[in-house]
Amino acid sequence: MKVFQEIFDWSEVWALFIPLVTLFLKPRQPKYLRPVIWYLWIALLINILSDVISDFPGRTFLGDSNNPFYNIHSLVRFTCFSLFFYLSDKVYRRKFVLLEASLFILFVIFNFTLVENFFNFDSFSGTLFIVESFCLLIFCLLYYLHELNADSDNIMSTKEFWVVTGLSTYVVINFFVFLFYEPLLSQNRHLATNIWNIHNVAYIFLCIFISKAFYAPSLN
Amino acid sequence: MHLLLIDIWTRIIIGITAMVLLFTSFIIAFMYSQKKKIQYHKNLHALHEQQKLALTQQNESLEKRVEDRTLELSEQKEILQKSLKSLKSAQLQLIQSEKMASLGVLTAGIAHEIQNPLNFVNNFSDINKELLVDMRDEINKGDLDQIRMITNDIIENEEKIGHHGRRADAIVKGMLQHSGGSMGAKEPSDINILCDEYLRLSYHSFKAKDKSFNATIKTDFDSSIGKIEIVAQDMGRVLLNLFSNAFYAMSKKQSTYDSSYQPTLLIQTVKLSDNLKIIIQDNGVGIPPKILDKIFQPFFTTKPTGEGTGLGLSISYDIIKAHSGKLTVESEEGIKTTFIIEIPLT
Numbered sequence: 001m002k003v004f005q006e007i008f009d010w011s012e013v014w015a016l017f018i019p020l021v022t023l024f025l026k027p028r029q030p031k032y033l034r035p036v037i038w039y040l041w042i043a044l045l046i047n048i049l050s051d052v053i054s055d056f057p058g059r060t061f062l063g064d065s066n067n068p069f070y071n072i073h074s075l076v077r078f079t080c081f082s083l084f085f086y087l088s089d090k091v092y093r094r095k096f097v098l099l100e101a102s103l104f105i106l107f108v109i110f111n112f113t114l115v116e117n118f119f120n121f122d123s124f125s126g127t128l129f130i131v132e133s134f135c136l137l138i139f140c141l142l143y144y145l146h147e148l149n150a151d152s153d154n155i156m157s158t159k160e161f162w163v164v165t166g167l168s169t170y171v172v173i174n175f176f177v178f179l180f181y182e183p184l185l186s187q188n189r190h191l192a193t194n195i196w197n198i199h200n201v202a203y204i205f206l207c208i209f210i211s212k213a214f215y216a217p218s219l220n
Numbered sequence: 221m222h223l224l225l226i227d228i229w230t231r232i233i234i235g236i237t238a239m240v241l242l243f244t245s246f247i248i249a250f251m252y253s254q255k256k257k258i259q260y261h262k263n264l265h266a267l268h269e270q271q272k273l274a275l276t277q278q279n280e281s282l283e284k285r286v287e288d289r290t291l292e293l294s295e296q297k298e299i300l301q302k303s304l305k306s307l308k309s310a311q312l313q314l315i316q317s318e319k320m321a322s323l324g325v326l327t328a329g330i331a332h333e334i335q336n337p338l339n340f341v342n343n344f345s346d347i348n349k350e351l352l353v354d355m356r357d358e359i360n361k362g363d364l365d366q367i368r369m370i371t372n373d374i375i376e377n378e379e380k381i382g383h384h385g386r387r388a389d390a391i392v393k394g395m396l397q398h399s400g401g402s403m404g405a406k407e408p409s410d411i412n413i414l415c416d417e418y419l420r421l422s423y424h425s426f427k428a429k430d431k432s433f434n435a436t437i438k439t440d441f442d443s444s445i446g447k448i449e450i451v452a453q454d455m456g457r458v459l460l461n462l463f464s465n466a467f468y469a470m471s472k473k474q475s476t477y478d479s480s481y482q483p484t485l486l487i488q489t490v491k492l493s494d495n496l497k498i499i500i501q502d503n504g505v506g507i508p509p510k511i512l513d514k515i516f517q518p519f520f521t522t523k524p525t526g527e528g529t530g531l532g533l534s535i536s537y538d539i540i541k542a543h544s545g546k547l548t549v550e551s552e553e554g555i556k557t558t559f560i561i562e563i564p565l566t
Contacts, residue, residue, distance in 0.1 A: 141246045179232075183228045
């Protein structure tokens with residue numbers, strides 16, 4: 001059982017290989033998917049480091065807290081997917097992406113200046129993750145709204161649809177995980193650990209959907 | 221260290237509120253855009269209906285115009301067909317008139333030509349009657365030698381009567397051929413004889429109308445021509461037209477000139493390597509250069525009203541063309557006119 005839990009804990013790493021192997025098989029991808037590909041490689045690196053710290057706290061040169069890596073992961077994820085939405089140009093106007101990204105940057109500065117500590121080794125930057133999820137969810141909903149109004153015939157056949165669906169699944173689930181994870185850590189650590197499994201499941205879904213996006217035909 | 225500590229209930233409220241706000245915004249935005257879309261489609265439909273109506277009206281108007289125009293065109297077509305029919309009928313009448321006119325020209329000549337054989341027939345008939353009375357007397361006397369001599373004379377006279385009778389018959393047949401219908405079949409004919417025959421007919425006819433008119437007629441027939449394939453009655457019609465015109469031109473000049481003027485008509489036939497030329501030259505009034513290129517046009521005439529149909533030369537031109545030949549004219553006003561007919565020998 002412990003082995004399964006260990007495999008599950010490392011899902012943030014091995015799940016990324018699903019889209020990366022697919023990418024190896026289908027290397028020709030449209031330009032707007034490049035930020036997603038960058039994200040996969042960066043996320044792989046960050047997640048490996050995070051999981052090593054998590055499994056071997058204080059025994060490596062990386063220290064005993066992986067929270068800064070999660071913060072970096074969050075910023076990278078937002079940046080890459082914002083770029084993806086910007087390049088796919090299916091959120092009505094690119095100005096929306098720029099505006100929201102600007103607001104997010106302001107929030108990040110505000111958050112790590114006044115609310116949270118970026119290098120907080122003791123806890124979890126829940127506010128950053130919540131806001132990031134919420135912002136990405138806004139992009140996803142804008143995308144769906146755009147596609148619904150455009151009366152697209154092949155909405156499910158497009159690469160963007162699968163990326164956005166994976167991302168929206170991930171952020172909707174994790175919005176609540178991130179919202180309650182911090183108080184749970186202090187009140188019921190065991191439950192918090194179990195809830196993190198939900199995050200991992202959502203992450204596997206995200207990777208599968210991105211993999212599907214690499215397979216889907218490019219109709220753009 | 222946390223600067224913002226929020227309890228779990230507040231987090232639940234924040235989470236639910238955020239999601240409710242987000243999805244409500246989504247639904248409102250979707251409904252709003254759908255409403256806009258429906259309105260757009262409505263406007264589009266209304267515009268489409270308007271355009272459809274305008275198109276229907278335009279179509280109806282166009283159909284009406286086409287119908288009117290078709291009716292107008294069919295009426296015009298009917299009028300044109302009637303005009304064409306009446307023109308064709310008028311043309312046929314004119315051609316017939318031209319034939320009759322040329323026949324009229326011939327009548328005096330024919331009368332003159334027939335008169336001679338008739339005189340012979342009458343004279344020899346009278347002689348034979350006298351000879352038969354003499355023969356009856358000699359029979360009573362029983363002088364057989366005298367009877368034989370008178371019988372021989374009667375036979376000779378009968379032969380002459382027959383000869384002149386046949387000549388009159390030929391003249392009448394020729395006249396009938398002339399007044400006959402469309403072009404007949406080509407047959408070997410002696411063009412020199414045809415020229416001579418129609419020249420005499422034409423001259424006598426003209427003289428019958430104008431007794432004071434006298435012309436010197438010079439002929440130079442090429443005897444090597446022999447018989448050529450022509451439609452004799454049509455070629456006769458051409459020659460008659462050209463001779464009549466020549467006599468008319470000379471007569472007109474004679475009426476204005478002094479007595480020193482001597483009308484002279486030259487008819488020449490020449491055999492060339494592959495064709496035959498008939499040259500008809502008169503020293504009449506000539507043709508002014510400005511009308512020279514119009515004389516072969518139908519209904520063109522310089523004769524006073526009632527004297528010419530204006531079809532003579534036009535028909536002549538067509539007849540020569542039908543013989544694969546050429547009819548050309550050269551003229552010096554006040555001096556001479558030369559018509560040249562060229563017909564291929566084969």
